[in-house]
Amino acid sequence: MFNDLPELGEFPAAWKRKHLLGLEDLTREELLILLDKAQVFRDAFDQGRRKFSILPGHTSVTLFFENSTRTRTSFSLAAQRLGASCVAFAASTSSLSKGESIVDTAKNLEAMGCESMVVRHSTPGIPKLLSENVHCSIINAGDGAHEHPTQGLLDILTMRQRLGSLEGKTVGVVGDIAHSRVARSNVWGLKKLGANVIVCGPSTLVSPRWEEMGVEYSHSLDKILTRVDVLNMLRIQFERQYTSPFPSIREYSLLFGMDGDRLRRAKPDLLVIAPGPINRGVELTPEVADGPQSAILDQVSNGLAVRMAVLWLTDGARKLTNNE
Amino acid sequence: MIQGILIKNGRVIDPSQNMDCVTNVLIENGRITGFGMQPTGREREIDATGKIVAPGLIDLHTHLREPGFEESETIFTGTDAALNGGYTSICCVPNTNPPIDTQADVEFIQDQAARADHCNVYVIGCISKNREGKELSEMGYLARAGVIGFSDDGSDIENAELLRRAFEYVQMFNLPIMCHTEDSNLTNRGVMNEGIVATRLGLRGIPSLAEDVMTARAIMLAEYTHGKLHLMHISTSKGVQLIREAKKNGVNVTAEVTPHHLTLTEDLLESFDSNLKMAPPLRTRADVDACIEGLLDGTLDCVSTDHAPHSAEKKQREIDLAPFGIVGLETSLAVLNTELILKGRMTWPQLIEKMATNPAKIINLPDGKGTLQVGADADIVLIDPDLKWTVTESEMRSRSKNSPWLGQELTGRAVMVLVNGRIRMKR
Numbered sequence: 001m002f003n004d005l006p007e008l009g010e011f012p013a014a015w016k017r018k019h020l021l022g023l024e025d026l027t028r029e030e031l032l033i034l035l036d037k038a039q040v041f042r043d044a045f046d047q048g049r050r051k052f053s054i055l056p057g058h059t060s061v062t063l064f065f066e067n068s069t070r071t072r073t074s075f076s077l078a079a080q081r082l083g084a085s086c087v088a089f090a091a092s093t094s095s096l097s098k099g100e101s102i103v104d105t106a107k108n109l110e111a112m113g114c115e116s117m118v119v120r121h122s123t124p125g126i127p128k129l130l131s132e133n134v135h136c137s138i139i140n141a142g143d144g145a146h147e148h149p150t151q152g153l154l155d156i157l158t159m160r161q162r163l164g165s166l167e168g169k170t171v172g173v174v175g176d177i178a179h180s181r182v183a184r185s186n187v188w189g190l191k192k193l194g195a196n197v198i199v200c201g202p203s204t205l206v207s208p209r210w211e212e213m214g215v216e217y218s219h220s221l222d223k224i225l226t227r228v229d230v231l232n233m234l235r236i237q238f239e240r241q242y243t244s245p246f247p248s249i250r251e252y253s254l255l256f257g258m259d260g261d262r263l264r265r266a267k268p269d270l271l272v273i274a275p276g277p278i279n280r281g282v283e284l285t286p287e288v289a290d291g292p293q294s295a296i297l298d299q300v301s302n303g304l305a306v307r308m309a310v311l312w313l314t315d316g317a318r319k320l321t322n323n324e
Numbered sequence: 325m326i327q328g329i330l331i332k333n334g335r336v337i338d339p340s341q342n343m344d345c346v347t348n349v350l351i352e353n354g355r356i357t358g359f360g361m362q363p364t365g366r367e368r369e370i371d372a373t374g375k376i377v378a379p380g381l382i383d384l385h386t387h388l389r390e391p392g393f394e395e396s397e398t399i400f401t402g403t404d405a406a407l408n409g410g411y412t413s414i415c416c417v418p419n420t421n422p423p424i425d426t427q428a429d430v431e432f433i434q435d436q437a438a439r440a441d442h443c444n445v446y447v448i449g450c451i452s453k454n455r456e457g458k459e460l461s462e463m464g465y466l467a468r469a470g471v472i473g474f475s476d477d478g479s480d481i482e483n484a485e486l487l488r489r490a491f492e493y494v495q496m497f498n499l500p501i502m503c504h505t506e507d508s509n510l511t512n513r514g515v516m517n518e519g520i521v522a523t524r525l526g527l528r529g530i531p532s533l534a535e536d537v538m539t540a541r542a543i544m545l546a547e548y549t550h551g552k553l554h555l556m557h558i559s560t561s562k563g564v565q566l567i568r569e570a571k572k573n574g575v576n577v578t579a580e581v582t583p584h585h586l587t588l589t590e591d592l593l594e595s596f597d598s599n600l601k602m603a604p605p606l607r608t609r610a611d612v613d614a615c616i617e618g619l620l621d622g623t624l625d626c627v628s629t630d631h632a633p634h635s636a637e638k639k640q641r642e643i644d645l646a647p648f649g650i651v652g653l654e655t656s657l658a659v660l661n662t663e664l665i666l667k668g669r670m671t672w673p674q675l676i677e678k679m680a681t682n683p684a685k686i687i688n689l690p691d692g693k694g695t696l697q698v699g700a701d702a703d704i705v706l707i708d709p710d711l712k713w714t715v716t717e718s719e720m721r722s723r724s725k726n727s728p729w730l731g732q733e734l735t736g737r738a739v740m741v742l743v744n745g746r747i748r749m750k751r
Contacts, residue, residue, distance in 0.1 A: 024524075101640060123642035124526045125596025144644070145526030181526055212520045 004052045007040045011316045018318035019131045019138045020310050022147035023188040031153075031192050034309055038157055042305035051081050055315055058084035061109050064120040064141065065091045065102075070276065070300065071141050071150070075118045078307035087114070106130045115315060119143070135322060137314040145179045150310060151275050152185025154303040156193065158295050159230050161302075162271050167194035172224050174256055175234030175283060177217075178205045178245075182234055182275045187215055198224050201234075201256060204245035221256050225266045233258055233274040233283045249282055259285040263293065273299055327366050328352040329745065334372025334706065338379060339677035340695035349377055351702040354745035358698060370740070372706055378676045379694050380412025380443075380703035380741060382683035383653065384502075384580055385477070385556055385628035388414075388445075390436065391429075392421025397633040397723045399433065402653075403442035405631070405722035407749035409653040410738025412703035413444040413684075413693055414631075417502075418455065419478035425450035425461040430469035443743050444703070446472045446687070448502060451490045457481045460490055467497040472687040475502035477556060480538050482508070484545065491551030500554040500578070500687065503542040505563075506603060510534035515644050517590040517605040525593060528644065530605050532560040539563045543570045546577055554686055555579040557630050559604040561614030568623040578686045580628040581615045583656045587663040588612075588728065598639050598646035599728045602632065616669060619678060626682040627675075629656050633724030651722050655715060655729050657707065661736035665709075672709065680705075702745035711737045 012033050023031065044050075060079040062072050072088065079086035089109060106117060116137040119127045124146035131138040142148040156166070163169055171190055177183045177199045187210075190197050197215040199206055210217045218224050236252065246252050258272060272294045278284055289296060329351040336359070337344050350358040350367070363369055383406065389397035397405075399416075406414045416433060418424030424433065430447045437445035449466035451474045453459045463474060474494060480503065481487045491501055511534045516522050518529025539555060543566060546553035558564060558579050567579050590606045600606060618624040632649025639646050657679070664670045684694025692700035714733045717725040741749035 101637070102642065103640070121642070123644050125643055128596055143526070145528075147526070178523075184524070184526060207523060209520050209523050213524060 005040070005044060005049070005054060007044070008037065008312075015313050016317050016320070018314050018321050019127070020149050020314055021127050021131060021138065021140050023149045023152050023185045024147065026192070028192045031189060034153055034306070034313065035157055035160060037309040037313065038153065038302070038306040041308045042157070042302060045301065045305060051083070053083035054312060055079070055082040055084040058082070058116065058315055059114040060084055060086045060116040060118060060311065061089050061114045062086065062118045062141070063089045063091055063106065063109065066120050066122050066142065068120055068141070070303070071120065074300070074303045075141065075307050078304055078311055081304070082308055082311055084311065102126060103129065103133045106134050110134045110136055115318065116311060137318045139310055139314060142181055145181050145184070147185045148181040149185050150303065150306050151182050152189045153306045154299055155182070155186055155232055155273055155275065156189045157302045157306060158273055158299045159271065161298070162295060163229060166190065168196070169229045170196045170198065170227055171230040171232065172198045172200050172228040173232045173234065174200045174221060174258075176205050176237050177201050177210065177234070178207065179237040180234050186232060187213060191215070198228065200224055202246050202252070221262065225262055228270065229267065230271045230273065231258060233272065233278070235275065235278060236282060253282055257283060257285065258288045260287045263288055263291070271295060275299075326368050328357070328368070329370060329742070330361065330363055330367040331370045331372050331377055331704070331706070332363070334375045334377035336377045336696065337673050337676050338696040339673050339681045340379070341697055343696070344673050349696065349704070351742070351745050354702055356696055356698055356700050356702050374708070374710070375739065376672060376707040376709055378705050378707065379680040379696050380705045380743065381410045381657065381679045382689070382694055383411050383414040383629050383631065384554070384626065384683050384687065386414040386416050386631045386653065387419070387633060387649070388416040388433070389420065389633055391432065395635045396638070399436040399445065400440040400442070401721060401723040402631070402633070403437060403440045403445060405651070405653045405720065406443045407741050408721045408738070409655070410657050410705040410707060410741060411443055411653060412705065412741060412743050413446060413689070414653070415446045415448055415472060415687065417448050417475055417477040418450045419476070423450050423455040424448070425453055425455065425466070427465045427469040430466060430471055434470070442748055443741070444693070446689070448473050448475050448477075450474065451476045451481060451501065452486065457483055457486065460486065460493060463493055463497065467499060471499070472689070473500045473502045473554065475504065475556070477502065477504040479508060480504055480506050484541060487542070488545050488549060491545055491549040491553070495551055498552070498688070500552040502554040502556055503538070504556050505535055505538035505542055507534045507538050510537070514605070515601060516593045517607050519590060519608060521590045521593055525596070527593065532562060532607060532611070535560055535604050536562045536566065539566050543567070543575055543577060547573070547575045550576065553577045557582050557585065557604060557628065558618075558624060559585040559607050559611060559615065561611045564614045564618035564623055568618065571623065578625045579623070580626050581619055581624045582628060582630045583652055583659045584650065584728065586612060586615055586619065586627070587659055592728070596643050597728070598641065598643045599650055599726050599730070601643060601646055601648055602630070602650050603648040616664065620670060620674070625678070625686060627656065627660065627678045628683070629653050631722070633722050634726050635724055639724070639726045649726070651720070651724055651727050654720055654722060655727060655734065657738060658713070658734035658736045659729060661709060662734045666735060702742055704742040705738050706740040707736060708739045709736045711735065711739070713737055
């Protein structure tokens with residue numbers, strides 16, 4: 001189908017989503033399609049094949065209402081490497097700062113001609129709102145504390161590469177669970193693949209309610225340390241907290257920071273990942289972040305592959321639904 | 325010459341005199357003058373066959389938004405919406421701009437309501453000057469101007485000592501303190517009920533605790549001061565329990581519940597629709613059931629709409645930035661018929677009691693409002709209990725359309741409203 005990446009194969013008939021709003025809604029089959037296709041892009045990348053003409057004529061707009069460097073860059077590069085063009089819309093923190101509603105903004109951008117919009121916003125549900133109001137593909141690049149599907153996918157892809165099947169494996173997601181969209185996307189994705197998830201963090205940030213989402217919760221990193229195959233160390237979201245959920249950063253590190261000592265007490269082949277940007281010395285000491293059990297930089301490369309797969313798949317489904 | 329109105333063959337429901345029978349109602353000079361009279365040819369005859377004839381509905385909790393927020397509602401449009409929903413009297417809360425905290429503000433509302441000439445409007449005055457929660461408003465002047473109660477609705481009064489003084493001071497005027505019970509530190513910029521749904525959606529939660537601690541505080545203040553407390557929009561099972569206990573202990577407390585807290589639950593927020601965002605927030609099924617139970621056993625005295633119009637440009641924003649509140653005057657009757665009466669959980673006489681009889685009692689309305697007794701003002705609603713209709717923006721008379729029921733088919737609707745014997749709405 002594509003001369004420059006034949007390994008992609010035919011467009012998967014089971015993929016029908018023109019938007020990617022979250023991992024909660026995906027079936028296991030759809031999740032596996034995404035991961036498998038992302039792996040194809042990652043393998044090509046490792047062989048030094050980086051530029052393709054898979055989506056010529058496709059214009060992708062990144063519409064970020066929250067600060068981001070790596071996700072935005074990753075999406076732009078992903079679009080460019082597929083042969084699409086990518087435009088960054090410089091949105092301020094609120095769509096209303098110029099008196100325009102966010103739906104108006106999106107409609108205006110679409111009127112200029114674009115096939116996909118990559119959206120990040122501090123409010124949960126904004127990508128869904130936009131998907132109901134535009135014709136192009138909406139890709140959620142993080143909506144408040146709700147979902148961050150491509151981050152969840154790249155975390156899972158990284159785990160799959162190191163551990164093989166995730167069936168029966170135990171993944172600890174540690175940190176500010178209450179405010180984390182990454183935690184939620186991890187939970188939905190990992191559970192579909194048969195992994196056990198433990199969300200772990202201070203009792204003010206990890207509610208027993210998470211059990212109702214089918215995961216275990218813990219308030220002690222030391223207690224779960226010997227049980228986990230993977231630790232996903234979340235960043236403390238200082239910007240989302242209005243009242244301080246713990247007394248000091250020092251104390252957070254004492255209780256939930258991953259350091260050399262804890263690493264030595266964990267399973268010997270423990271995999272440590274972190275969505276970044278990490279607060280060095282808070283969630284992870286440099287010894288752990290830069291050590292052999294860390295896959296942090298691998299995650300970044302996988303992120304690119306995941307986003308290429310997402311752009312390709314949603315583009316195909318959009319053409320089918322919109323009869324293009 | 326036509327003299328008087330005869331409403332014929334309707335099912336007349338008036339809980340104030342335990343009346344529920346098919347009969348004729350005679351109206352002369354704006355008052356109810358008799359039942360069971362046959363037409364003499366001199367009256368204007370209204371055929372009410374198959375309809376319910378009841379005292380006009382009374383809402384203790386309406387946001388009319390004027391002065392200050394006329395883009396959302398005016399006294400003209402709000403009272404028109406009230407008529408459309410079957411209301412003959414509404415009580416407007418004072419969180420306008422400026423807030424209603426002087427005699428002049430009250431008179432402005434009364435003048436505008438008279439110009440609109442739709443339904444009766446009663447004014448609730450501020451507890452504190454400028455609604456700032458710092459000093460008592462001039463409650464004596466406000467009482468003289470005719471307010472029927474005091475409230476800083478929109479937010480609670482943080483200073484318990486000020487609220488205590490308010491409870492004590494208003495006893496000179498025999499008026500209720502109407503409390504919006506919510507601790508703003510505990511709500512902590514929440515958007516929806518704190519629970520599993522908020523956890524899943526990543527929306528900030530408002531714990532039921534935020535309401536309950538303040539409900540408990542208000543009850544204790546009323547008990548201690550022997551003041552008269554009316555609790556606004558109770559939404560939690562714990563709140564219902566607290567009120568039940570307080571009434572048992574003889575505290576002078578009444579309470580209202582909204583149609584949405586009787587029928588909708590938090591899981592609807594999965595749509596991220598800001599028309600489901602209000603304060604207090606939609607709670608759990610258990611809370612809804614407790615509110616219904618409380619309404620039926622008399623713990624909750626009445627249904628109030630908390631009609632809270634917000635213009636589309638304000639409401640159609642990011643859900644965490646959109647204002648709290650939904651409109652309710654035009655849907656309350658149909659929603660409660662569809663969800664409670666037709667599902668066998670309550671009867672028409674019970675609903676009329678909660679929407680007309682009891683509201684009038686709570687605020688001691690003058691002139692025999694909320695009743696059809698001979699001599700009472702002819703404030704009457706005719707309801708077609710079987711009429712199926714769909715909620716649409718174009719049919720709503722409120723200036724704002726922020727309703728969670730848009731597009732839904734409901735059953736039962738007011739088809740005629742008489743205010744002081746004059747037909748002010750006819751469908």
